[in-house]
Amino acid sequence: AQSVAQPEDQVNVAEGNPLTVKCTYSVSGNPYLFWYVQYPNRGLQFLLKYITGDNLVKGSYGFEAEFNKSQTSFHLKKPSALVSDSALYFCAVRAGAGSYQLTFGKGTKLSVIP
Amino acid sequence: EAGVAQSPRYKIIEKRQSVAFWCNPISGHATLYWYQQILGQGPKLLIQFQNNGVVDDSQLPKDRFSAERLKGVDSTLKIQPAKLEDSAVYLCASSPSGIHEQYFGPGTRLTVT
Numbered sequence: 201a202q203s204v205a206q207p208e209d210q211v212n213v214a215e216g217n218p219l220t221v222k223c224t225y226s227v228s229g230n231p232y233l234f235w236y237v238q239y240p241n242r243g244l245q246f247l248l249k250y251i252t253g254d255n256l257v258k259g260s261y262g263f264e265a266e267f268n269k270s271q272t273s274f275h276l277k278k279p280s281a282l283v284s285d286s287a288l289y290f291c292a293v294r295a296g297a298g299s300y301q302l303t304f305g306k307g308t309k310l311s312v313i314p
Numbered sequence: 315e316a317g318v319a320q321s322p323r324y325k326i327i328e329k330r331q332s333v334a335f336w337c338n339p340i341s342g343h344a345t346l347y348w349y350q351q352i353l354g355q356g357p358k359l360l361i362q363f364q365n366n367g368v369v370d371d372s373q374l375p376k377d378r379f380s381a382e383r384l385k386g387v388d389s390t391l392k393i394q395p396a397k398l399e400d401s402a403v404y405l406c407a408s409s410p411s412g413i414h415e416q417y418f419g420p421g422t423r424l425t426v427t
Contacts, residue, residue, distance in 0.1 A: 243418035244405070300370050305356050306354070
């Protein structure tokens, strides 16, 4: 069975500082990895994905994530945090081509302090 | 481009009552998903449609939940009878196919009292 772990329930960072939201996964075969963001009372918004190729993927709003196969991790990063980045972030995984089920982590609440 | 539409946005019912949710996916998206998101947890897939056929309903509590996708476009999710533990946000998502990223609607917040 595939699974996702987001070890931090909450991450606090000062505005302008770099931020990292951690994600590790477990899946059979090659993973497809995704990050989504959820603002209050709104649905999830897609940020970025890793399917294959370059381990560093860039997404919306200046976010990027690094795929590390040996550590089975896919941490979300941003060089300089904005107050407007404060939201709930979800990592998700599916087991490559031919697999349909997307499994989400429990989410990490990011708070950017002015 | 219009996003995924869901209605209603909020619903309060008593246990043992029935409720239905509606979803209109992004035009042209063949794959449609229903998720249940309980407070403090990530979304859990209930059912996935490819056009109007079911691809995965392994986590759908079939004794009380049902879903259909008419003509491969709109979809409805029904709960009958509802239980207290069904209180959650029900999210609908769509994608061009099963391998692409998913686009989510705003969700329906269900409270069962």
